[in-house]
Amino acid sequence: MSDPRVFLAPDEHNAPLTRLLAPLFPRYRVLRALAGEPAHLRAPYRNLILSHDKRLLFLRNQKCACTQTTQFLYAYGNGGQTYAGNVHRANKGLYPARYHWETIKPVLESHSAFLFTFVRDPVARAVSAFRNFFLDQDNIARHKHLGPMQAHGFSAENSPERNFDVFLDYVAHTLAVDPVRCDTHWRLQVDNIALADLSFDLIGRVESFEADIARVFAAIGRPDFPPESLLKQRHNRSRPSDFAATPAQKARIATIFASDYEAFGY
Incomplete structure (x- = not known):
């Protein structure tokens, strides 16, 4: 598919x-x-x-x-x-x-x-992936996802909160299409x-x-x-940011990554 x-x-x-x-x-x-x-x-x-x-x-x-x-x-x-x-x-x-x-x-x-x-923690992981790809724009694979993300409503004009909603839509959609070939940065951890x-x-x-x-x-x-x-050394750390998931977004993450919550006790 x-x-x-x-x-x-x-x-x-x-x-x-x-x-x-x-x-x-x-x-x-x-x-x-x-x-x-x-x-x-x-x-x-x-x-x-x-x-x-x-x-x-x-x-x-x-x-x-x-x-x-x-x-x-x-x-x-x-x-x-x-x-x-x-x-x-x-x-x-x-x-x-x-x-x-x-x-x-x-x-x-x-x-x-x-x-x-x-x-x-699936919330921290999802936020980290979103920041790496779409806020900090540091991931070399970002360009592969940018077009599909825009098709879901991503825009530089949006607030980070709105774009994170779009990101969660995109993650859920990708997992539904093919959980095996989903990008490993937001693939289920159990997989x-x-x-x-x-x-x-x-x-x-x-x-x-x-x-x-x-x-x-x-x-x-x-x-x-x-x-x-x-x-004491830190590698590949995200840039400082005050961005955080909202309660509604955390609830959405709990649904998308339910298998990870159950397997690892978060």
Whole structure:
């Protein structure tokens, strides 16, 4: 099912370009390999990151401290130094599935690494995604959603409150059209982390991030990591803003993301 008023992630796994380039480039080789996995697991599998020593396996859940956590994993494998650019493209001292699925797959299947992820209050996550894409305009994928959002009533002339209403309409519409190919920044968290299919050692919360990331490293015998100097660093933070969801918008979010509220106890 398709609808021009929503943007869905393209299915590149069996595309002609993927088949052509798979023998030459790891990114396309991984896409080709994931074509053999169930459709609802392809995005979660591609969001896995394995630490350099293969003891930690992290599943990125967008808008849930995934940049901060990936930076810590990068620093863990690179002498305590964080990555200067987009850490989600880093490929040194860790194994991102987008390049190394063949390395991660046996680790995942054997559960030989500590598997963890983070979740977040759905209101805070929805507000964060809206701000990132449509207030701060910082996300590189914003242009893919701008036309469909305008079709739903988005306009620079609107107040942020009105545009957030439009955003929630757009999110609900996209999830109704295709919950699997919905943008992962507002896809259901239960689907982002494949909750029904994976057995996590820890599902941490953004609201208790420092305590939970300490539990992750303590579980592999590294209670000294991350050091205080790393914990003080903040990556991919939204710009200061007084924008907040109204009570009516919070009620709408509770409906749209009911599965997340039920699964994670928010």
